[in-house]
Amino acid sequence: MNFLLSIAFVLCWSSGFIGAKLGVGTASTVTILMWRFLPLAVILMIVAALSGTSWRVLTVRDVARQATIGVLSQSGYLLTVYYAIELGVSSGTTALIDGVQPLVAGALAGPLLHQHVARRQWLGLGVGVGGVTMVTLADATSGAGAAWWAYLIPLLGMFSLVAATLLQGRSRTQIAPAVSMTVHCATSAVIFTALAVSAGAAQPPADTSFWIAITWLVALSTFGGYGLYWLILRRSGVTKVNTLMFLMAPVTAVWGALMFREPFHVQTALGLAVCLAAVVIVYRGDVSPTRVRSLESSRP
Structure with missing residues (x-):
């Protein structure tokens, strides 16, 4: 089950970078x-009001x-x-820059969440950063x-997501997935609506491809990628869920090259191979997986 969840997470999270590429061709970010x-x-608020x-x-x-976690993990990261x-940064490279997240999260998980990070995991994380570079x-x-x-x-977004991960890891309150999802999405809706209105960019374009991109992002990225992130975090811990981030780059790079003809060089392939090796090193080095308390939000 964990293996299947990991595959679904990698595909759904990677789809967010592709969906962003689809969207920015028709409208501004906000x-x-x-x-x-x-x-x-x-x-979500209507559903929450009815269930309650x-x-x-x-x-x-x-x-x-x-709400703070939503600001960090959705608003700050996605913006x-x-x-x-x-x-103009390619979707694959954006995904890989965000992939430096495991090293930062792994470094901070020890002192802040009292989790053990093995030497072999540190080696794998360091190798992964080399691949990112x-x-x-x-x-x-x-x-x-x-x-x-x-x-x-993208480094700023990576730090934002790491901060959200560690903040949730320190929480002692178990929050139902539907509740946390609603709070996160409502917070993001307020922030992005305010930014769009203030920039005079609130009106959506009369373009079918825009709504295709929006549907893609809501179904695959929000419900799939973002939700599975927190679910796997709760089940497997900070180091493992963030190490899966290294897999986003190969998937996104190949996906972007096929869909948008983004550059894919020999050096790109070598760097992605290094990142995959980092995942293997970290996973083989984790003989006693640690778990953290997490947002029960298995779906935003």
């Missing part, structure tokens, strides 16, 4: 994100914590990813059109 979350938040049982035990502090792709340099020198500073933007 427009896409507003219409990705606004209808979804309304539906899981909300009765929540305190104001619980809701505030989940940087979409903006980087809009600036190789692919990023290949993309940056390919003449794809993105400015050098655009490659720093």
Whole structure:
């Protein structure tokens, strides 16, 4: 079951980078994100109002914590990813830059979550960062059109997601998946609607491909990728779920090359192979998987 969940997670999370590429061809980043979350938040709030049982035990502090996690794991993360792709960074490279997340999460999981990270895991994580560097340099020198500073933007999103992961890991309150999903999506809807309205970009384009991209992002990325992230985090721990992030890059790079003819060089392939080796090293080195408390949100 864990193996199948991991495969589904990798495919669904990778689909988010492809969906972002589809969307930025028709509208600005804030427009896409507003219409990705606004209808979804309304539906989720109606469902929450009709069911309501899981909300009765929540305190104001619980809701505030989940809103903060939503800001970090959805709003901050997605805004940087979409903006980087809009600036011309390839979807595969954006996915791989975000893949440096395991090293940061692994380094902080010890002191903040009191989890043991084995030496072999550290080796694998370090190898993975080497692969990230190789692919990023290949993309940056390919003449794809993105400015050098655009490659720093996904790093901000990576730190945002790591912060959300560690914040949830320190939580002692178990929150039902539907509840956390609703809070996260409602928070993101408010933030992205405010940004779109203030930028004069709230009106969606009259383009069928825009709504195809929105449907893609809601079904695969939000319910699939984002939700499975928290589910696997709860079942397997910070190090393993973040190590799976290294697999996003190969899948996204191949996907982007086939769909959008994004650059895929020998150096790109070598870097991706290094990242896959890092996953093998980390997984073989984890003989006693640790678990963390997590957002019970197995679906936003």
